[in-house]
Amino acid sequence: MKVFRKLLLVGAVGALFAACSKDLETADPTGPVEPGNGEIVSNTLGLAVSGMKSPVTELGSMETRSVIDEAVTLSFPEEPEVTRATGDTSATDAEKAVKNLWILQFGDEGKLVYKTMRKDVTASSLDVPLIGCDNSTVYAVANVGETKFDSAEVDKYALTTFEALSFDTTTEVDTTNGLPMIGSWTGQTKDPSASDKPKIELKRMVAKISFTCKKEVPMGHSFSLKSVQLCSVSPTTSYKAPVAGTIAPVSTANFFDYAKQSSAVLDKAYSWYVPENLRGTVSEITLPTDKGESKAPAHSTFIEVIGSYNDGSNPATDITFRIFPGANKTNDFNIARNYKYTITATVKGNNPTDLRVVVATDLCKNPFDESEEFANCYMVSKAGQTYKFDALHLANNATVAANAPKSVKVLWETNGAQKIIKSVELKNGWVYFTTAGESGDPITEGNAVIAVYDTTTPGNEQNVLWSWHIWSTQCNPAEDASWYQGNYKFMKYNLGADCTSAEGTVGRFGLYYQWGRKDPFIGVNPTAGISFGNQTSFAANTAPTYGGGTWTTAAVSSSVGTIDYAKKHPMTFITATASPYDWISGTRNDDLWGTGWSATGSTGGYNGNKGKKSCYDPCPPGYRVPPQDAWSNLSTTSGVFNWNSTTLGRKGTGTAQNFYPAAGYRNCNNGGGLCNVGSRGYCWSSSPYSSGGTFAGSLGFYSSGVYPQNSSYRAHGFSVRCVQNF
DSSP states (O other): OOOOOOOOEEOOHHHHSTTOOOOOOOBOOOSOEEEOSSOEEOOOOEEEEOOBBOOOOOOGGGOOSOGGGOSEEEEOOOOOOBOSOTTOTTSOHHHHOOOSEEEEEEOTTSBEEEEEEESSOOSSOEEOOEEOOSSEEEEEEESSOTTTTTTOOTTTSBHHHHHTOEEETTTSOOGGGOOOEEEEEEEOOSOTTSSSOOEEEEEESEEEEEEEEEEOOOTTOEEEEEEEEEEOBOSEEESSOOOTTOOOOTTOOOOBOOOOEETOOTTOEEEEEEEOEEEEEOTTOOSGGGOSGGGSOTTOOEEEEEEEEEOSSSOOEEEEEEEOOSSSSSSEEEEOTTBEEEEEEEEOOOOTTSTTEEOOEEOOBOTTTOOBOOOSEEEEOOTTOEEEEESSBOGGGOBSOSSOOOEEEEEEESSSTTSSEEEEEEETTEEEEEESSOTTSOOOOEEEEEEEESSSSTTOGGGEEEEEEEEEOSOOTTTSOOOEETTEEBOSSOTTOOTTSOTTSGGGSOOBEETTOOSOBOOBOGGGOSTTOSOSOOGGGBOOOBSSOOOEEEEOOTTTSSHHHHHHOTTEEEEOOSTTOOSSOSSOOTTTTSOOOOOTTOOTTOOOOOOOOOTTOOSOTTEEOOOGGGGTTOOSSSSSEEEETTTTEEEEOTTOOOEEEOOOEEETTTTTEEESTTTEEEEEEEEESSTTOSEEEEEEEETTEEEEEEEEETTSEEBOOOEEOO
16 A cells, blocks of 8 residues: 555644643654554644542541551642643652653554654644554553664554563663653544544553651650651553553562662651552451551552650660551552552551551560570561561570670571561661561571671671571471470471472471581572482582672681681581591580480480580570480381482371481581482481580481481581470
């Protein structure tokens, strides 16, 4: 078909500039014009830039709780509508700008038939031709870049491809070049005299959240604001607006946080442009105080407010609020495109019954009786949850140091940077940390170590005061079936294992410990598999970790082989290549894990001493390293502990259902390299094998044998299977 090139007047001044009465102006084309096959017909395409209104409504009939119960009250100040109108002082330049305007026309067959781009649209009309079609869809896209659709080929680029596009909000939202906008129109473009003339209303592909914090605390109380942060932001948004009522998938990954506004001040407005995040409504919420983290849908966007609160009777403590924007202050968690959410939060108190107050879960509790118990390992089971532990007290109530810790950092973690621990800080002698992920999602299985330092600049191992292992796991020892061996109740998994992994996979191995040391060492790389057989060294297959620490080895010596050195170097595996093959230099220390030696009750070579949990025990609250007689009834002939050649480990029958993987060990005589992975398994007991001797007691097994009273060099790195305190 012959192409007739005619220019189309794109006008409608009242549409492009709402509330503007300027005379019509004509702008010359300034961008590429690429028509496809078809007759170019003069039509009048109207453009409008939609107002950015507030969706927030007051639900007065639902707000029945007295203000005295609210730790924070929310109000939604009225603001002028953000439009493209001249003289609209409420809109920023970014909100008003229309730059790099792409016109994309899709024809009868759903393929691109025409495209053009205009820069810096400030005039009231544009001359843009359209191809005459019976059924045409025309999109206008602004502020996404002047080369965004250069590669879209006429007669090839499909409408379905365009409408499936997503916009990367982690890198592409550049407010200096205007906010991304989009609009569309569908109809016929053959007859320009028809009443249904092309008209497009541009809407911003993002929302605006503005937040101000105020205070009205009771007399004698005080509150000071420390930081404000917008959290759980969607990494993408679709070009095509979602269908009304759509709820974004809960499984969407990689939500991220905007930079924290530190040193925040009261009465100042903080603003963010964010992609829409449609999380839906929760009908069971009827009170503002219940619109908190525990009831919010996963991945809901929220504003985190951190401050210091003093009620006049106790020392000031940090308090955290999480405010969830939405169309109301009770049950709506939707952030919709082209809307503005203007929120003023007034701090009234520190009432923890208000679910918008984030209460850090105290980890220093025995899970079986809720009594206070300090440990070197803490188990966490909720994603996006804030936890705390006492950094001044250790297991058996020993103190960490004469001087209080000055700083804290994540020394290492698995899976990736901030994949286990999202953030950590030290406050009033307590370590506060937030797990990665979104509240309500399953927690990521993995491990991390957090260290505190005696200096305000953490990093130098010589300044480490103490360190703690954080086991991020869905395992719940109090509920999971556990194996009773005599009088002992074992955990179902090795310390540090991935409880979601199948038997016969690396995830079940857990971590490795030198006898008497509290800090774990990383194991086999999960991507390496475990069918290694009886190899000698797999140091190169250790799993990667992330954080500020570096894994090293050091040969035992009078300066290296000390408890103080081990404490300050939690990532250093201390090797020993000669008798007595201990990481401790000099005299053996039998009591590092609290059992010591006692000949009383010792039968068949077992140390009969039960001891007590020590300050170096690596197990979490409620658990300890088992004494030497814990596996006394295991054998290869009784049929209660059978080898499985497929899963490469042993598993009990009847009441002894726990699986023990052949995780091998880290060899102190071979640079800490991994040995016997997939062919043998070892678990430490808390007991020395003899008084002051070379060996410590352990469980050892392989395909043809079980050794419940095994003896092993103390500098080796073995698995640990904790037992409930007794």
